[in-house]
Amino acid sequence: MARLTPENVTRARETIALYPQTRSALIPLLHLAQEQDGWLTPDGIxxxxxxxxxxxxxxxxTASFYDMFFTEPVGKHLVSICTNIACLLNGGYELLEHAEQSLGVKAGATTPDGEFTLEEVECIALCGNAPCLAVNWRFFGDVTPTRFDELAAGLRAGQLAEEVPPHGTLNRVWRTVGLVAGVPAEGRVAVQDAPAVAEAEPPADTVKDQRGQREPADEQATEDAAAEADAVEGSDEGAAE
Amino acid sequence: MAVTDAAPIVTRRVGLAESWTLKSYLDNGGYAGLRKALTMSPEQITQEVITSNLLGRGGAGFEAGKKWSMLRQAQPVYLVVNGDESEPATFKDHMLIECDPHQLIEGVVICAYAIGAAQAFIYVRGEFALGLERVQAALNEAYAHGAVGKGIFGSGFDLDVVVHPGAGAYICGEETALIESLEGKRGFPRIKPPFFPAAIGLYGAPTVVNNVETLSNLPWIVENGGASFAALGEGRSTGTRIFSLSGHVNRPGNYEVEMSKTTFRDLVEHYGQGVRLDRQVKAFIPGGASAPWFGPDQLDMPLSQEQVGAAGSMLGSGAVTIMDDTTCMVRAAWRITRFFHRESCGQCTPCREGSGWVEKIMRRIEEGAGREEDLDLLLDVCDNIAPGLSWPPQQTTICVLGPSIPSSVVSGIRMFRDEFLLHIKEGACPHG
Incomplete structure (x- = not known):
């Protein structure tokens, strides 16, 4: 039930400064508010x-137009199961039914302990690994009922805290520079704190920081990437022939 | 093992260790295209892209070079990247964003240089959390490397790039809705004309909106020349393209293949390693949920935008979904209809109301309470959304979401009328 913290107000002002017109920062700022509180509180809005x-x-x-914004509290883990065409053909609905039974709530509801909110979503673009789901928008593919139960248990036990950040946290990599190319547009809020390009972190550090924070997520991503790479490999091999 | 000799272009770094980092990118030839581009004039780059005949990889398949050439002569000019990939069964941009964000950034800078933009926005689908992190990290690296910012690589060209998250709305993939969203509003598509944001786009300024895969092709095109790209493929469908293969195949995935010279059958049997459990193809969707379906008799059709278009469907977003002979066509069509109903922005009556009625009637049939006259009723409602039920469709709505609604239902009824009737007569799915 909170207004943005002073740190988040600074981040908000830095974000606003990136756009020629202030209102463009609306969606990024709503993500910021949702990251802070887990949902969009009236005070946050x-x-x-x-x-x-x-x-x-x-x-x-505007917020109510977009599926990712919640104007009422959600569970610690938002479990989003896809049932669109590619998942439908590969057991998406069976997975959803299993999840409903396993978590004891219907899609759209939150478990009494506040751990999980379950939702049925439209295609989340991981169709090569159908059926798939996302937890707080971290993706998991080829999800069997057994794998789902393991995942839920891991989340409940807090074992995946690094891989799956709290609901609302979207992008953990912050921009390191403000706008540098041109003169700020009329009406644009000047940001004193935004470092110039020369002061930006060296690239290696940036990457190290990012990776250091989120090693397990990277493993997952690597897995996904490997699967995807595997999929395109066919054409690679062919080209070599 | 590939069907043709064409080497992959946009996916050639996917699968390399830490392919998303600057180090990996530079080790594998990254930013050479941009360095070359900065020695050329903007007009020369546009000419190379026109020569390549690169067709937009988002769904509409419009010539990228032509899109750039239509810009109204005014300042400022903006470049907006459409990374809002949401067409059901499409998952290629998701991969490109996560696995090769520097290639995208390089393409963005090349395009911005060619069109004279001083600021570019990369609109990434909100759900792509890892993608957002990877692009932002890559952008931070690119600024520090001098590939973005002031005096790029020592040239006089300045560009700022901003990564912008979406928040979950299929309609924002429509370029004017995406611009509205980027302006901090609901994703309502804008009334046409103007038909292109090149005239009136972001903040009313001339704007180019290009898809992630489209822009990712630019570094290669600049490095190798538009003619090399145009030498691949055939007719208007040049170069290579990523096809997202999903559904009932043994090996679903993203496959970058030479256009026109590869067929749907090659995708299914060669790349996808055949239909699951050796079953037969009953039908397939050739270009995303918005595309009319094809039957197994169309499997030998080449992956050519013009040939698929002439046959009454589209390559669309490059999503090919295979349905085997155990698939309930009523259920498949109903699920796609429900998607459009959920995602209609609600501005236009035929789409907002039509999608709802079509979904309700389809659900009634799917749940065993259908009536025989429902099939004609469905066709009638669909005809009110897209008169004539032809392809390309007639439009009664501001954007093409409306005329996409009938595709699956009309295909289902035309191709599998008996199955729909059996569903109705038995009050249950014949597939159990």
Whole structure:
């Protein structure tokens, strides 16, 4: 139930400064508010509106258009199961039914302990590994019922905390520079804190930091990438012939 | 093992160790295209892209070079990257964003240089959390490397690039809806004309909106010349293209193949290693959920935009979904219809109401409460959304989401009318 923290206000102002027009920062700021509180609280929406010189109704009206924004509390883990065509053909609905039984809630509901919110979603673009799901928008492919139960148990036990950040956390890699190419547009808020390009972290550090923070997620990603790479390998091999 | 000799272009680094890092990218020839581009004039680059005949890889398949050439002469000019990949069964941009973000950034800088943009926005589908992190990390590296920012690689060209997250809305893949979303509004497609944001785009300024895969091809095209790209493929469908193969195949995945010279059968049997459990293809979707379906008799059709178009469907987003002979066509068509119903932005009556009615009637049949007259009723409702039920469709709505609604239902009824009727008569699915 909170307004943005001073740190997040700084981040919000830095974000606003990236756009020629202030309102463009609306979606990024809503993600920021959702990252802070896990959902979009009335106070959070009001604060975003203040920062963008909009009314809360304008912010709410936009937020409610987008599926990723929640204007009521959600569980610690948002489990999003795809049932669109590629998953439907590969057991997506069976997976959803299993998840409903296993978690004891229907799609759209949150478990009484607040651990999980289960939802049925449209295609999440991991169709080569159908059926698939996302937890707080970290992707898992080829999910069998057994694998689902293992995943749920791991999440419940907090074993995947690194791989799956709390709900609302989207991008953990921050921009290291402000705008450098041109003169700020009229009306653009100047940001004193944004470092110039010369002060940016060296690339190696940036990567190390990013990887250091999220080693397990990278493993998962590597797995995915490997599977995908495997899939394109056919054409690689062919080219070599 | 590939069907033709064409080497992959945009996926050639996918699978390399840490392919998303600057180090890996530079070790594998990265940013050479941009360095070359900066020695050329913007007009020369545009000419190379026109020569390549690179068709947009997002869904509409419009010539990228032509799109650039249509820009209204005014400043500022913006470049917007459409990374809002949401067409059901399409998962290629997701892979490119996660596995080769520097290639995308390099393409962005080349395009921005060619069209004279000083700021570019990479709109990444909100759900792609890892993708957002990878692109932002790569962008931070690119700034520090001098590939983005002020005086790029010592030239006089300046460019800022901003990574912008979406928040979950299929419609934002439509380029004018994407621009609205980027302006901080609901993703409502804009009324046409103007038909292209090249006239009035972001903040009313001339804007180019290009897809992730389209832009990812630019470094290679600049390095090797548009003619080399055009030498691949045939007719208007030049170069290589990623096809997202899904459904009932043994090895689903993203396969980058030479256009026109590879067929759907090659995709299924060669790349996909055949239909699961040696079953038969009952039908397939040649270009994403918006595309009318094909039957097994069309498997030998080449992956050519013009040939698939002439046969009454489209290559669309490059998503090929295979349905085997155990598939319930009513259920498949119903699920796709429900998708469009959920994702309709609600601006236009035929789409908002039509999708709802089609979904309700389809669900009634799927749940065993259908009536025989429902089939004609469905066709009638679909005809009100896209009069004539032809392809390419007639449009009664602001954007093409509306006329995409009938594709699956009309295909299902035309190709499998008996199965739909059996569903209705037995009050249950014949497939159990």
């Amino acid at each position: 009001g604060h975003v509106a203040e920062l963008l010189d909009l009314t809360p109704a304008e912010v709410y009206g």
